[in-house]
Amino acid sequence: MSLAPRLDLRQSQSLVMTPQLQQAIKLLALSxxxxxxxxAEELERNPLLEAARDDDGPAVEREGGPDEAAAAPRDEPAGSDELLATGGAAAGESLDVDFAAESFHHDSAADSIGGLDGGLGLGGATSGSGAIGDDGPDFDSFAAADATLAxxxxxxxxxxLGGPDMVIAAQLxxxxxxxxxxxVSLLDVANRLGVPLARVEAVLSVIQTFDPTGVGARDLAECIAIQAREADRYDPAMARLIEHLDLVARGALPQLKRxxxxxxxxxxxxxRELRGYDPKPGCRYGGEPAQGVVPDIFVARRAGGWAVEINAATLxxxxxxxxxxxxxxxGRQDKASKSWLTECLASANWLVKALDQRQRTIIKVAAEIVKQQEAFFLHGVSHLRPLTLARVAEAIEMHESTVSRVTSNKYLSCARGLFELKYFFTSGIASADGGDAVSAEAVKSAIRALIAAEHPKKILSDDxxxxxxxxKGFDIARRTVAKYREAIGIGSSVQRRRQKALEGVG
Known part of the structure; x- marks a missing residue:
């Protein structure tokens, strides 16, 4: 074996993920x-990017002038790479949907109005354009902020209250x-402020008279007791009932009577009186306003099949x-400025191409989901089929991780409601008659329907x-029934029997 130095030539392959490729992958997982x-961040950072508006001129004229306009034929749509090469990427045409075509899904009356006279579409934006750069009125800005409980x-x-008592009240x-x-413990508040415990208790007693009734309680029993006193129903019998709320929850009616x-x-x-009290009186004030889920994809039935479309109002x-x-x-510029300008152009071109590819990928995955779960869209959850990411990935010739990213944080709107894309991927339950497997969601729906229809005197056990x-044709074990029942938030037969008994008493 020679130990002398020598020069070798080797050839190897490696996968290198550029920052742009990493960003493109990240875009897939975003809603x-x-x-x-x-x-919006890119528009602030890159001066060569603009938000397209309905009143923009032809894309090629805005981007390169009349000379470039002649380079691209107007009879047929150009591909994404060709659009990027000629500069006609995203100015006047949507990359995923023809707004004038029949396949465009008008999700509300506002879309139809906007398509005719430039009215408002989803989110207050001009129909067919995004919210960025649009001057549509934001009606939410006129609403006053809700007062918090504090x-x-x-x-x-x-x-x-006033003086030192007001300071104690603010702490409480x-x-x-x-x-x-x-x-918090009243003793901790008293030690922190250096005041007698009796004074803190007196201030808390005043707070417990405030609206909403029951606020300032230290546990559920005290909260209910405060409301009972306010309703002038806190007699000795009611006091003993409130002290034994655990027996009420268990439905131990003979013990409670004794x-x-x-x-x-x-x-x-x-x-019946107990049920009329609010166990969480503070929830009617403050808190974060509920945010509605905005669909990312629309699916609608058409004469020739199904129309699948990206929600352009939010994109x-x-x-x-x-x-x-x-x-x-x-203009005159140094080497650093020239390099920066070139980088901005490359970044802008990449963003247009990445958004185009993202939309195409989402449409491709959503269309395959609709194809695989067509029975659900036609007949409902009982016809939901078992489906895996690998099956969809194989059908559309993509990697399973890509399908996983596409279906993350995305919602699909159809005639049956709003569903997360992950909803359509469920495990399968074998059929008792040897037929096709059924979805776990279909089994859960059947369990829910059976329990909802059960007689109060004949509560259905898991067996x-x-x-x-x-x-019904579902080959399922008892432990699986129990697991699915708990997953949809339904108690055991014993718990339901106690609940029915309390409802019958009340």
Whole structure:
């Protein structure tokens, strides 16, 4: 073996992920609203990018002038690479949908109006364009912010308290959670402020008289007791009932009658009264407003099949302002400025191409999901079929990880409602008659329907559910029934029997 130095030539292959490729992969996993935020950042950072508007001129004229307009034929649509090469990428044409075609899904009356006279579409934006750069009115900005629970309580404290008591009240109110419960020990507050414990308790007693009734309680029993006193129903029998809420939850009616010293009729009245109280009085104030889910994809039935479309109202279109690039490039600039300008142009071109590819990929995956789950869209959840990411990936000749990213954080709107794309991927349950497997969601739907129809006097056990499901053609074990029942938030037969008993009493 020679130890002398020598020069070798080797050839190897390796996969290198450029920053742009990593960003393109990241874009796949984002929802349309998240992509809108990403585009807004790019528009701020890159001077060569512009948000396309309905009143923009022809894309090729905006980007390169009349000479480039002649280069691209107008009879047929150009591919994405060709559009990028000629500068006609995203100015005047949508890359995923023809807004004038029959396949365009008008998800609301506003879309149809906007398509005719430039009215408002989804999100207050001009129909067919994105929200970025549009001057549509934002009606939400006119609404006053809802008062929080702390603001509501402080306003009431300011009317009846003052001086040191107001300081104590502010400390206590600051420790009341969104449900209206005090989450700190009174002794800790007294030690922190250096005041007697009795004074803190006196201030808390005042806070517990504030609206909403029951606020400032330290546990559920105290919260219910405060509301019972306010309703003038806190007699000794009701007090003993509130002290034994655990027995109420268990449905131990004979024990409750013995403890409270009442008969069946009085106990029924007390339980009915108990149900009228609010266990979380603070929830009616403040908190974050509920945010509606905006669909990323629309699916609609058409004469020739199904129309699948990206929600363009939440996805702004961008274009590359090549005229501005030519203007900047013609001026005097140093090496660093020239390099920066070239980088901006490459980044802008890449973004247009990445958005185009993202839309095509999402449409491709969604179309395959619709194809695989057509029975669901036609007949409902009972016809949902088992489906895996690998099956869709194989059908569209993509990697499974790509399909996983596409289906993350995306919602599909159809005639049956709004569904997350992940909803359509479920495990399978064998058929009892040897037929095709059925989806786990279909089994859950059948369990829910059986339990909803059960008689209060004949609560269905898990074993009975297994028999009924087998009769429907589902080959399923008892432990699987229990798992699915718990997954959809339905209690056991014992819990449901107690609940029915309480409902019958109340």
């Amino acid at each position: 349309n609203l998240e992509v809108e935020g990403f585009i 603001d509501h309580l402080m306003a009431q404290a300011g009317e009846v 109110i600051d420790q009341i959670d969104e449900c209206g419960y005090l989450t 403890i409270c010293g009442v008969d069946d009729e009085d106990l029924a009245d007390m339980i 702004p279109r961008v274009l590359v302002n090549r005229a501005y690039y030519v203007e900047l490039a013609a 009975t559910l297994v028999e009924l499901l087998n009769a």
